[in-house]
Amino acid sequence: MANGWSTVSVVGVGLIGGSFALALRKAGFRGKIIGVSSAATIRVALERRVIDEALPLRDAAAQADIIYLAQPIQRILETIDQIDDCVRPGTLITDAGSTKAAIVGRARERIRRGRFVGGHPMAGKQSRGVAEADADLFYRRPYVLTSRDEELEEWVRRIGARVVILNAEEHDRLVALISHLPQLISTALGESIAQADGAAKVAGPAAIEMTRLAMSPYEIWRDIFSTNAGPIDDALEKFIEKLQELRERLRTDGMGEAFDCAAAGARALRGVELL
Amino acid sequence: MANGWSTVSVVGVGLIGGSFALALRKAGFRGKIIGVSSAATIRVALERRVIDEALPLRDAAAQADIIYLAQPIQRILETIDQIDDCVRPGTLITDAGSTKAAIVGRARERIRRGRFVGGHPMAGKQSRGVAEADADLFYRRPYVLTSRDEELEEWVRRIGARVVILNAEEHDRLVALISHLPQLISTALGESIAQADGAAKVAGPAAIEMTRLAMSPYEIWRDIFSTNAGPIDDALEKFIEKLQELRERLRTDGMGEAFDCAAAGARALRGVELL
Numbered sequence: 001m002a003n004g005w006s007t008v009s010v011v012g013v014g015l016i017g018g019s020f021a022l023a024l025r026k027a028g029f030r031g032k033i034i035g036v037s038s039a040a041t042i043r044v045a046l047e048r049r050v051i052d053e054a055l056p057l058r059d060a061a062a063q064a065d066i067i068y069l070a071q072p073i074q075r076i077l078e079t080i081d082q083i084d085d086c087v088r089p090g091t092l093i094t095d096a097g098s099t100k101a102a103i104v105g106r107a108r109e110r111i112r113r114g115r116f117v118g119g120h121p122m123a124g125k126q127s128r129g130v131a132e133a134d135a136d137l138f139y140r141r142p143y144v145l146t147s148r149d150e151e152l153e154e155w156v157r158r159i160g161a162r163v164v165i166l167n168a169e170e171h172d173r174l175v176a177l178i179s180h181l182p183q184l185i186s187t188a189l190g191e192s193i194a195q196a197d198g199a200a201k202v203a204g205p206a207a208i209e210m211t212r213l214a215m216s217p218y219e220i221w222r223d224i225f226s227t228n229a230g231p232i233d234d235a236l237e238k239f240i241e242k243l244q245e246l247r248e249r250l251r252t253d254g255m256g257e258a259f260d261c262a263a264a265g266a267r268a269l270r271g272v273e274l275l
Numbered sequence: 276m277a278n279g280w281s282t283v284s285v286v287g288v289g290l291i292g293g294s295f296a297l298a299l300r301k302a303g304f305r306g307k308i309i310g311v312s313s314a315a316t317i318r319v320a321l322e323r324r325v326i327d328e329a330l331p332l333r334d335a336a337a338q339a340d341i342i343y344l345a346q347p348i349q350r351i352l353e354t355i356d357q358i359d360d361c362v363r364p365g366t367l368i369t370d371a372g373s374t375k376a377a378i379v380g381r382a383r384e385r386i387r388r389g390r391f392v393g394g395h396p397m398a399g400k401q402s403r404g405v406a407e408a409d410a411d412l413f414y415r416r417p418y419v420l421t422s423r424d425e426e427l428e429e430w431v432r433r434i435g436a437r438v439v440i441l442n443a444e445e446h447d448r449l450v451a452l453i454s455h456l457p458q459l460i461s462t463a464l465g466e467s468i469a470q471a472d473g474a475a476k477v478a479g480p481a482a483i484e485m486t487r488l489a490m491s492p493y494e495i496w497r498d499i500f501s502t503n504a505g506p507i508d509d510a511l512e513k514f515i516e517k518l519q520e521l522r523e524r525l526r527t528d529g530m531g532e533a534f535d536c537a538a539a540g541a542r543a544l545r546g547v548e549l550l
Contacts, residue, residue, distance in 0.1 A: 122479040142477050164476050174477045177467060182485040185460055187537040188517040192452060192510075194540025201439050202417050202449045203544040204397040206488055210457040211541035213481055218534040229525045235467075236522050240515055242463040247511050250504045259493040262465030266486035269468060269478040 004151065006031040009064035011057060011079055013037040013045045015125060016096045017070030018133025021050050023159035026135040034060045037130075045130045061086040066152075067114070069095035073103065073223035080106050080116075087114045094119045094145075094152060098175065098220075100168035102227035104146050118146035118168055120175070121161060126212075136160065144171050176231035180224060181239055183213050184232070190214030279426065281306040284339035286332060286354055288312040288320045290400060291371045292345030293408025296325050298434035301410040309335045312405075320405045336361040341427075342389070344370035348378065348498035355381050355391075362389045369394045369420075369427060373450065373495075375443035377502040379421050393421035393443055395450070396436060401487075411435065419446050451506035455499060456514055458488050459507070465489030 008024060010017040013035040021033045035042055035051035042054040061067055061083050069076045076097045083093065091114040097103050100118045107116035123141040125132055143161035145152065146168050153163050166174065190211045193199045199207075225232065249255040283299065285292040288310040296308045310317055310326035317329040336342055336358050344351045351372050358368065366389040372378050375393045382391035398416040400407055418436035420427065421443045428438050441449065465486045468474045474482075500507065524530040 122477055124480060141479070144477060166473075166477075170473070171477070174471070174474055175479075177471050178474050178477050178482045179479050181467070182464065182481040184518070184521050185464065185485065186541075187533055188514060188521055189457065189460065190537030190540040191533055192456070192514055192517055192540070193544060194536050196449070196452055198441075198445075199449055199453050199540075200543040200546065202397055202419060202441075202446070202453050204416070204454050205399060206457040207453045207544055209484065209487065210460065211537070211544060212484065214534075214537040214541040216534070218531045221534070222531070225525055225530060233522055233525055236518055236525075239463060239467055240518055242467055243459070243511055243515055243518075246459050246463055247508055250500055250508055250511075255500060256493045256497070258462055258466055259489075259491070259496070261469050262462040262486070262489040265465040265467070265469030265474075266461075266489040268475040269482055269486060271475065 005029070005065040005155075007034065007063050008032070008066050008068060009034040009036060009055075009060035010051065010068045010070060011036040011060065012069065012071035012075065013041050013051060013130050013133075014070060015128045015130070015132050015134075015137070016121065016123075017068060018045060018048075018050045018130040019123075019135065019137035020068055020070065020096070020121075020159070021045075022133055022135035023138055024155065027155070027158035027160075029155075031065075032063075034063065036060045041130050045133075048130065048133070050130055050133055057082070058086045061091075062088070064091055066092040066094065069093065069097070071097075072220065073097045073099060073227055076103055077106050080110050084111050084113050089113045090115065092117065092149065092152060094149075096121055098179070098224050099227040100144070100146055100171045104168040115149075117149045117152055118144075118171075119152070119156075120144040120171060122179075123161075146171065172228050173231045173234075176228055176235040180228060180232045181235040183216060183221065184236065185239070186211055186213035186216075280304070280340040280430075282309065282338050283307070283341050283343060284309040284311060284330075284335035285326065285343045285345060286311040286335065287344065287346035287350065288316050288326060288405050288408075289345060290403045290405070290407050290409075290412070291396065291398075292343060293320060293323075293325045293405040294398075294410065294412035295343055295345065295371070295396075295434070296320075297408055297410035298413055299430065302430070302433035302435075304430075306340075307338075309338065311335045316405050320408075323405065323408070325405055325408055332358070333361045336366075337363070339366060341367040341369065344368065344372070347495065348372045348374060348502055351378055352381050355385050359386050359388050364388045365390060367392065367424065367427060369424075371396055373454070373499050374502040375419070375421055375446045379443040390424075392424045392427055393419075393446075394427075394431075395419040395446060397454075398436075421446065447503050448506045448509075451503055451510040455503060455507045456510045458491060458496065459511065460514070461486055461488035461491075 093114045104118040139160035368389045379393040414435035
């Protein structure tokens, strides 16, 4: 069962990979945690005792009972292309990528000896890197898995997250709305403000809050857009329709209803996710 | 000069009116502060020593050197309709309404004995009411005045705010972008989430943050929409164009440029407004 893992290999020891390692330890994992990452990251990860040792990918994969891929999406796809012939039969391989259809599709083609379960912890921080890794990062957050796996589900629960089972396509459609659309809205608002003379001088708290995401680094988002363009485009199209409705409501009745509905949506998010 | 005021009458002793009174005191105002508000509010305002005494509007207006209208917009318009024949000639009347063209236009028609300077402190809190009043609410925030007035500008600076002189139309165009558009974006996102099955179960920090404004009470916003529909409609139209551009960029190049521009806009807001 869950105690069956004796070696975990974390590939990409950044904020998410490092936090997963720390969270496993805090939850009572007593086996070995191997890290695969750049030399600079490995140095910090060893200093902070996030990992027990560092190895090249093939060696780390060969020893592991579970391989946790926490790289950027394109790197996860490349790792999936390389990893299967290194692993022992039955090794669990999971990932933490922000989109799932491309990754699960690739794993379905390439993973034969291992067994793959896609994952996406709905957690993050404004700052990145292993220096920011935090054993409590996943606490009370949704953690999506694209198929059931008793051992993995058990550990996800032990690190304090809430298991949500969704197939890859459903996941990608929901995160397009709940994560990728908010990013693009903030980006569009930041652009609108950048291009309006004098806007900054009347900056109030609403604009400050609604443009925080606009400062997100594009390097994270490039892969998300390239692997989830269809669902994001749909979400944007529907959101634009909503805004057109609000334009009509500006001069007619019905804006109060829109506010009621929106507040219910906002509260529903908070009901699940007691921030 | 600024020390010339001996009596200030605050009409509407809520979060903004109460904070203005507390801020004046903290900044060294030694005269009398009269409050005009509902009985329940007056009780709390007197208990918290936000005001020195309470009077009906006409009496408070007759005694004042400056009258500070901090009611909802429609109530400010009604007060402007009634107040001029009560005041001493030359009395300064200012307001804290969130839109300016309707209010300044009404004052131009109705205020003859007094002199009117429109105002809008770009400050607020999630909670309202005099119980939340705070002497530091305006600290480092922009405070728009629709015309120059040496005494008023001096007190705005003393309470720690940054004076920004804008005519009413320019103000309304800028706040449509910087305040009213962010509200409607958050409302539209909240509605989209309310109407999507299963969205709440993958709630992450981005959706939480971007829907906070969606829980704003409509009663504040009704008057803003009815007095600023034109500029808000323009801001929505341009924002929709931006989102359409981002849709096109999803599958082509140029998304990186949009992120760079948006980040510059977000930073410009923060450069002025070191939150």
